[in-house]
Amino acid sequence: MFEKFTEKALNVIVEAQNIAIYDHSDKVLSEHLLLAVVKETKGFCARIFSSYNITYERLAKEIYMTLDIEESDLNSSIPFSEDFKRILKRTMDLADESGNSTVHYEHIVLAVINDKHSKISMYLENLGFDIDKSRPLIEKLVQRKVKKDFHPEMDENKEPKIDLTSETDSLFDNEKSSKVFERAVSKLSASNYEILGTEQIISSILEDKESPLANILSNFGITESIFEEKLSKINSRTSEYGGRQVVFTPNAFTAMSLALQTAKELGSSEVLPEHMILGLLKSKKGVAYDIFKELRINDDDLAHTIIKPIEKEMPETLTILRLAKQEARRMGKNIVGTEMFLLGIIGEATGIGAQVLTELEINIKDARVIVERMIGFGNDYFDSEITFTERAKRVLESAWEIAKKANKTKIESSDLLWAITTETSSTAMQVLEQLGTDILEIREGIKKHLQK
Secondary structure, three states: OOOOEOHHHHHHHHHHHHHHHHOOOOOEOHHHHHHHHHHOOOHHHHHHHHHOOOOHHHHHHHHHHHOOOOOOOOOOOOOEOHHHHHHHHHHHHHHHHOOOOOEOHHHHHHHHHHOOOOOHHHHHHHOOOOHHHHHHHHHHHHHHHHHHHOOOOOOOOOOOOOOHHHHHHHHHOOHHHHHHHHHHHHHHHHOOOOOEOHHHHHHHHHHOOOOHHHHHHHHOOOOHHHHHHHHHOOOOOHHHOOOOOOOEOHHHHHHHHHHHHHHHHOOEOOOOHHHHHHHHHHHOOOHHHHHHHHOOOOHHHHHHHHHHHHHHOOOHHHHHHHHHHHHHHHOOOOEEOHHHHHHHHHHHOOOHHHHHHHHOOOOHHHHHHHHHHHHOOOOOOOOOOOEEOHHHHHHHHHHHHHHHHOOOOEOOHHHHHHHHHOOOOOHHHHHHHHOOOOHHHHHHHHHHHHOO
16 A cells, blocks of 8 residues: 555654554544654645644644543554545545655645544644645645656757767877777787777786776786686677677777766766776676676676775765765756756865855855756655766766866866856756856856966
């Protein structure tokens, strides 16, 4: 019955049962549900109850003045009363009517205050709660829950996507990755193949036995000798191809493109060997990945071990993107748009981007209010993958280019904020405009700080 209830909604039901047990009641009554609703209230609903000074203590006193509960033995499997069952059914009906696949806390609140067959309305009205005035406010909140999959930047069919094929030169333009490429090409020349695959790239990374990355891989049982032994037993390169031939095999190109994207998301303006391994793990394709699987490597464990040293360096953009994802989760979203980047920049607090916005009197509280108004709240966040809108990806792409032109090894908050200003119709720029600033002020602020 409760498989569609969110965690917050389920907490209300459990608390109602706990209150009934505490009262030695032989049934879970509608009164217990009302008490649980007020006790577990969160967010906007909490503010509505608070505005009428409806507290758990006041409500309990009002209920127990009129409710005669007979004592019985404690029972952890107390049945629901008919009133309780009726309200639960109405709760699930409200969820269906509002187009939600899950039952939210707000649906319970609405069903409770709308119930005309129990004494709930009497208790609330005795304490001065205006049901007629509060009902439409909660109904609007329930309607906002339908917006889970909506985002202003999602409908971008008319906007070109980033073409990673134009960026392969960026993969090996630093000393570490350049050496990987040179060794990979040498290995390719010694083989019978003409096109670079994942196996040559990983083999060349393992050849640098003194590197920290090689040590990490060795701890997972991936050494040069083991890898080469497994490679020597492979007679076919079928898993490298998808029907076309390029400078890289198609799956090597996919892995390297993902390495490029990973570098950006980890705040680097260079593609390093670490990013190449992470790109391979994300692609889940190719000869090298097949060998990893044969060695029973856990993708998540290896990725976490590689990322951990990077996190210790605390790159600004990595922190900002982490905060952006947290903001998305807070609003029940699994989509990160440019507005979440903006909240991440402000939340990071120490970078030039945050300093510029602070000087323009932009703070996290006001920015959140406008973002919430623009994109609404989604359903309670479940642990699904966070995705970026295409516009957000383009902003990250622009920040990468800005950092590279400035010969930086890391993407900084100033690069990300400047990149946001290049997307004039983005949600982030709309938020900034509503906060009273514009592109010129932001760019002038960034220039001023960079000249210091």
